[in-house]
Amino acid sequence: METKNRILVVDDEQDLCEILKFNLETEGYEVDTANSAEEVLEIGAEKYDLLLLDVMMGAMSGFALAKKLKDEPMTANIPIIFLTARDTENDTVTGFNLGADDYISKPFSIREVLVRVRAVLRRTSDTGYAPHNNIISYQGLELNLDKKTVAIDGEDIPFTKTEFEILHLLLDERGRVFSRQELIDRVWPKDVLVLDRTVDVNITRLRKKIGRFSKCIVTRLGFGYYFDA
Structure with a gap:
């Protein structure tokens, strides 16, 4: 039986989390949601194959969470797609410098998210070319x-x-x-x-x-x- 990819959607907009969860599950992924960076740290991110991570959240931003995860060996190689209403060049550069695999600006279409999720998971899957240090x-x-x-x-x-x-x-x-x-x-x-x-x-x-x-x-x-x- 084929193992499903596990995705964690992190956004302080509960409705958006539920919409993404529904559509991603329809595509065959296992999906959990969190509404803050602090919640992610509490539940642990190491069991997921991909994070969809909002930039602008509460006390801890998505950028701050990504940096913390990239600094930890157990979570350093988890692919991250940033979701954000901030669409400036500096924000984009910051995201990619933190090791993001993609960057999607709000508002976005669900189809765009699904396409980019597939692309990132395909790129970061074990193809035989990428060792564990990415x-x-x-x-x-x-x-x-x-x-x-x-x-x-x-x-x-x-x-x-x-x-x-x-x-x-x-x-x-x-x-x-x-x-x-x-x-x-x-x-x-x-x-x-x-x-x-x-x-x-x-x-x-x-x-x-x-x-x-x-x-x-x-x-x-x-x-x-x-x-x-």
């Missing part, structure tokens, strides 16, 4: 999914969030060809208009940054891009 590597190329960093032969390389997410996707599912539209759907926010040319430009910048590994990102004419190991 690092994906290929020879001397290494992605740290907690710190959101890229290193080549031990040297950190500066990456934008978009470049990091593209490389993460290609490396995590190496050998699979992604069309430009698939990359747009998986990497860019849903409310942003992205042209095919934008994808090509990011791929070009990505290739330049990874040096000797640039030949691993292959263009399949008429289809898209893939990571050739």
Whole structure:
């Protein structure tokens, strides 16, 4: 029998928790809810496969809770998707610097949440490429999914969030060809208009940054891009 993924929804809006719980359970997940960061610390987060975490709560914010969980070995690798009405660049950067796996701005559609939950659980599942310290590597190329960093032969390389997410996707599912539209759907926010040319430009910048590994990102004419190991 297949084990269901367990998700904890943390938000001080009780109605929103119940809506998310109902829809996630309909998708086949086991779901619990909490209405504060303090409640999460009381019940323990280590038994969950994913947290949907509101940023603005009571005495302890979602950011503060995430930092506390990431500092504890038993909860450091639990994927986190932030849910927030705050949609500024600084908040987004803060969230990803804390090790968030995604960031969804309110108001959002339930369909968007379900799609992103599936994507995060797929990325963070045991695919054979990611060891327990949440690092994906290929020879001397290494992605740290907690710190959101890229290193080549031990040297950190500066990456934008978009470049990091593209490389993460290609490396995590190496050998699979992604069309430009698939990359747009998986990497860019849903409310942003992205042209095919934008994808090509990011791929070009990505290739330049990874040096000797640039030949691993292959263009399949008429289809898209893939990571050739």
